[in-house]
Amino acid sequence: MKAFMDEHFLLNSETAQNLYHNYAKNMPIIDYHCHLNPQMIYDNHRFGNLTEAWINGDHYKWRAMRANGIDEAYITGGEGVQDYDRFLAWTKTVPKTLGNPLFHWSHLELRRLFGIQEIINEHNAPRIWEAANARLEEDDFTTRGLIASCGVKVVCTTDDPADSLEYHVKLAEEGESRFQMLPSFRPDKALEINRPTFTDWVKQLSERCGKDISSYTEFLEALQERVQFFHSVGGRVSDHALDFVPYREATERQVADIFMKALEGRAVSRDEEEQFKTATLLELGRMYAKLGWVMQFHINAHRNNNTRMFRQLGPDTGYDSIHDGLIAEPLVRLLDRLDQEQALPRTILYSLNPRDNDILAALIGSFQGDGIAGKIQFGSAWWFNDTKDGMIEQMSKLGNMGLLSRFVGMLTDSRSFLSYTRHEYFRRVLCDLIGDWVTKGEAPADLPWLGGIVEDICYYNAEAYFRFGQTKEGA
Numbered sequence: 409m410k411a412f413m414d415e416h417f418l419l420n421s422e423t424a425q426n427l428y429h430n431y432a433k434n435m436p437i438i439d440y441h442c443h444l445n446p447q448m449i450y451d452n453h454r455f456g457n458l459t460e461a462w463i464n465g466d467h468y469k470w471r472a473m474r475a476n477g478i479d480e481a482y483i484t485g486g487e488g489v490q491d492y493d494r495f496l497a498w499t500k501t502v503p504k505t506l507g508n509p510l511f512h513w514s515h516l517e518l519r520r521l522f523g524i525q526e527i528i529n530e531h532n533a534p535r536i537w538e539a540a541n542a543r544l545e546e547d548d549f550t551t552r553g554l555i556a557s558c559g560v561k562v563v564c565t566t567d568d569p570a571d572s573l574e575y576h577v578k579l580a581e582e583g584e585s586r587f588q589m590l591p592s593f594r595p596d597k598a599l600e601i602n603r604p605t606f607t608d609w610v611k612q613l614s615e616r617c618g619k620d621i622s623s624y625t626e627f628l629e630a631l632q633e634r635v636q637f638f639h640s641v642g643g644r645v646s647d648h649a650l651d652f653v654p655y656r657e658a659t660e661r662q663v664a665d666i667f668m669k670a671l672e673g674r675a676v677s678r679d680e681e682e683q684f685k686t687a688t689l690l691e692l693g694r695m696y697a698k699l700g701w702v703m704q705f706h707i708n709a710h711r712n713n714n715t716r717m718f719r720q721l722g723p724d725t726g727y728d729s730i731h732d733g734l735i736a737e738p739l740v741r742l743l744d745r746l747d748q749e750q751a752l753p754r755t756i757l758y759s760l761n762p763r764d765n766d767i768l769a770a771l772i773g774s775f776q777g778d779g780i781a782g783k784i785q786f787g788s789a790w791w792f793n794d795t796k797d798g799m800i801e802q803m804s805k806l807g808n809m810g811l812l813s814r815f816v817g818m819l820t821d822s823r824s825f826l827s828y829t830r831h832e833y834f835r836r837v838l839c840d841l842i843g844d845w846v847t848k849g850e851a852p853a854d855l856p857w858l859g860g861i862v863e864d865i866c867y868y869n870a871e872a873y874f875r876f877g878q879t880k881e882g883a
């Protein structure tokens with residue numbers, strides 16, 4: 409019986425162990441999609457205690473604690489509840505997460521970042537609390553220290569077009585030699601024309617650009633201006649949460665009228681919303697292609713399902729799940745429209761519904777080309793699929809229908825600064841998958857060749873694909 413989480417954790421063959429320890433382990437990290445707070449990075453924030461560092465903001469943990477019957481006050485905080493009490497509630501939950509990646513992630517985080525080997529449970533909680541808080545006081549244990557110590561070379565935050573990007577600009581001006589913090593252009597609020605926040609957001613965009621926005625043309629001009637600004641501070645990635653994939657054609661006049669209808673606060677029909685989203689996504693895709701950016705679509709999330717708790721806690725608090733919208737037809741129509749204009753950017757497609765994995769693994773093959781290896785990517789197993797089983801399925805299907813060797817690999821997609829061990833987890837799963845093929849005689853035991861593929865998936869493919877740091881006009 410293997411010891412729990414030893415050096416060969418998840419590596420069930422000699423080839424897997426060789427691939428991980430000699431090729432994957434020390435590769436740098438490009439975290440091209442996450443939700444880390446840019447100000448906390450710029451400020452080089454130091455965490456006050458383990459609860460702030462490990463539980464705050466992490467809705468994965470919150471979700472598990474709720475399922476474990478923990479009272480909300482001990483999850484997201486409440487009157488008179490101490491930070492230690494919330495930490496203790498988490499240590500009571502971890503033993504119940506067996507089978508959930510949280511069990512592995514949590515132990516990896518304590519071992520790799522804090523040097524704590526304890527099994528997490530309420531019995532060991534006092535020792536863990538004391539040892540971890542002592543570690544948090546050490547000089548290197550700040551947000552920038554964590555990012556640097558985990559080998560991260562690029563971290564892409566997720567940013568609204570109307571954001572000033574002041575912390576990205578300041579960090580670039582003051583210089584952080586160990587890694588780049590770059591913005592990702594996340595224009596969800598520009599597309600969500602039916603949300604009550606739309607008109608206020610257009611006002612924010614207008615104020616940020618210092619220009620009036622009283623037509624769809626001016627709206628697009630403002631978005632173009634922000635894309636250009638993101639590019640000027642190193643941004644090379646966009647990201648879209650498409651909870652459903654829109655495709656409904658409309659004339660320019662129709663789209664302009666829909667925009668004005670929304671701007672005047674009048675209700676927009678579902679069909680009109682889809683026409684507006686289609687037109688605006690196509691316009692943004694053209695902008696991204698001109699600048700050589702990467703466009704990401706995060707598809708089929710079912711967000712904020714619990715109305716009562718949304719009112720209490722807001723979004724991204726663990727009350728989301730998986731949607732089941734049909735994606736093949738609208739997604740092909742969207743990508744094909746841009747491809748016909750030779751304006752399809754490098755694109756990464758993720759769906760939260762694993763039912764879509766085969767569709768995405770096959771679909772990306774319809775739009776590869778232009779001499780760009782892996783131009784269209786089937787994205788890393790996302791959110792509820794970010795598990796050992798989910799990663800194996802995503803990489804197996806990509807390998808079955810596309811080129812696993814051209815995969816740009818893992819991202820953390822996290823709000824926690826302690827999540828970079830997710831890359832280790834992914835790399836171990838990757839090496840074990842390939843090692844298994846060798847063990848079964850399904851791949852030659854050519855370690856330099858296989859090791860090269862592993863290094864590419866861990867780092868070099870992403871470096872070549874995103875081209876951060878290159879001033880680029882055109883795809």
Ligand SMILES: O=C(O)[C@@H](O)[C@H](O)[C@H](O)C(=O)CO
Pocket residue numbers: 443649706724791820821822823
């Ligand atoms: O980018 C998204 O919309 C999702 O990843 C979402 O932010 C979610 O809360 C998350 O972080 C999943 O890891």
